[in-house]
Amino acid sequence: MTEYKGVRLNDSIIIKKLYTVHYYEYSNEYRFTGERHNFWEFVYVDKGEVTVVADDKKYILNQGSSIFHKPNEWHNIFANGVIAPNIAIITFESDSDAMKFFENKIIFVGQEQKKLISKIVTEYTNGFSSPLNDPYTNRLIRHKEPVFASEQMLKIHLCELLISFIRSNSINSQKTMLNINQDNSIMNLLLNYMNENISKKIKLQELIRYSGTNRTTIENIFRENFGVGAIDYFIMLKIEYAKKHLRENNYNITQISEILGYSSIHYFSRQFKKTTGMTPTEYILSIKAMMRD
Numbered sequence: 001m002t003e004y005k006g007v008r009l010n011d012s013i014i015i016k017k018l019y020t021v022h023y024y025e026y027s028n029e030y031r032f033t034g035e036r037h038n039f040w041e042f043v044y045v046d047k048g049e050v051t052v053v054a055d056d057k058k059y060i061l062n063q064g065s066s067i068f069h070k071p072n073e074w075h076n077i078f079a080n081g082v083i084a085p086n087i088a089i090i091t092f093e094s095d096s097d098a099m100k101f102f103e104n105k106i107i108f109v110g111q112e113q114k115k116l117i118s119k120i121v122t123e124y125t126n127g128f129s130s131p132l133n134d135p136y137t138n139r140l141i142r143h144k145e146p147v148f149a150s151e152q153m154l155k156i157h158l159c160e161l162l163i164s165f166i167r168s169n170s171i172n173s174q175k176t177m178l179n180i181n182q183d184n185s186i187m188n189l190l191l192n193y194m195n196e197n198i199s200k201k202i203k204l205q206e207l208i209r210y211s212g213t214n215r216t217t218i219e220n221i222f223r224e225n226f227g228v229g230a231i232d233y234f235i236m237l238k239i240e241y242a243k244k245h246l247r248e249n250n251y252n253i254t255q256i257s258e259i260l261g262y263s264s265i266h267y268f269s270r271q272f273k274k275t276t277g278m279t280p281t282e283y284i285l286s287i288k289a290m291m292r293d
Contacts, residue, residue, distance in 0.1 A: 013162050015155050017093040018140065021124040023132040026050075027287050028084040028248040032135070034076035039093040040102075041069040043077065044109055044117060047244070048085030052077050059106060066109050068102035084247035088117055092158065101166050110168070111225065116161040123157060126150035186211055187221045194234050198241055199261045202234050239275040242268075246280060247287050253280045 019039055023046075034053070043052060044066040052059045052067055053076040060080075061067060069075040079085055109117070121132065127150030129141045193210050194202065207218055207230055222230045242256050251259065257268035273279050278286065
């Protein structure tokens with residue numbers, strides 16, 4: 001009888017503890033007071049622009065950029081007074097040697113890494129009840145009935161995110177990312193079309209004609225990357241546009257409704273609440289409450 005010997009698999013990155021997971025929709029006037037702590041902090045700019053201070057260095061991070069604050073590094077973040085940013089922040093403990101890669105670096109976040117960040121946030125909400133937008137969270141509260149293995153999946157996705165950043169630094173991985181970007185050319189084409197026509201009511205047939213592809217391909221691309229169909233994503237894009245201008249106080253609710261091409265402010269408000277869980281007025285009040293804090 002053959003005798004088998006197992007191999008204990010090595011871990012290049014080990015996450016010991018999770019401290020916080022945040023997703024903020026800041027106003028364009030947001031300023032943080034600054035802090036330091038003895039664990040890592042990952043900051044990703046999902047939309048807009050922010051200024052980040054790390055010890056004695058100052059960086060401007062645009063959409064798609066990220067930075068890691070190493071343990072005990074003093075850091076601060078603030079909006080530029082013009083653009084209302086969306087920011088994801090994850091704080092965790094790891095003393096793995098591989099983490100040295102992230103010191104003093106600004107890292108671009110690719111499409112696959114964006115998906116991983118989204119999965120981390122999803123698993124966080126599956127496992128914990130602490131709100132994503134509370135800047136004063138200092139202890140995570142587990143759900144009484146969490147989704148099975150949500151904490152383990154969160155840790156797996158976080159490790160995968162860190163590994164993907166390190167791997168993408170190699171020449172071969174950069175070639176792989178180039179291939180992925182080429183595969184995403186249809187999606188980028190359609191995203192540009194949606195943004196350029198944000199004030200209109202787009203139908204799926206328009207996207208088919210514009211991209212020169214078919215319904216199945218378009219729907220598969222959007223569901224794979226965003227979890228929803230193309231038209232549902234376009235509606236979400238409109239609501240994100242509305243939220244941005246509400247936070248920047250550029251227009252009132254009626255004006256934003258008209259800019260986005262809604263037939264009435266009531267229809268706009270219903271769609272806003274369906275997407276965000278709040279009316280436009282409630283959303284404005286929640287942003288003002290964060291500013292007071």
